[in-house]
Amino acid sequence: MTSPGQQGGAPAPSPAMFARPADDGQPAIDAIETALAELDDVRELPVSEHVERFEAVHAALTDALSKADNFLSGTSAHRS
Template structure:
């Protein structure tokens, strides 16, 4: 039987050994969606496209 050690919970995903952590870019991209609440629907498509591109870039950076 293994007894857990006290302390903070382990990170759900370990940091990339190459030093590339895509999480800040993902958080920034998702935060941009919060700005849509007060914007006209006509502007949503462009915002979604920017967020989609930013998430794709973060994914590529994290797996490079």
């Protein structure tokens, strides 16, 4: 007789085999904080440089959100 979790005497696979590495989201939080820090001194910049700064922050936040979406959906997008 086989016990639950065993089929034909073969041991059941360990759930750890399917686990993803622990990720508490800290890299995304750090990226967001860094991006937002780029806005701290925007008042001191000439207005002509504001758009460039806002676009850079927007791109960084979009990237962080994309990585979070990929992590939550179980996919991985490798960028270089």
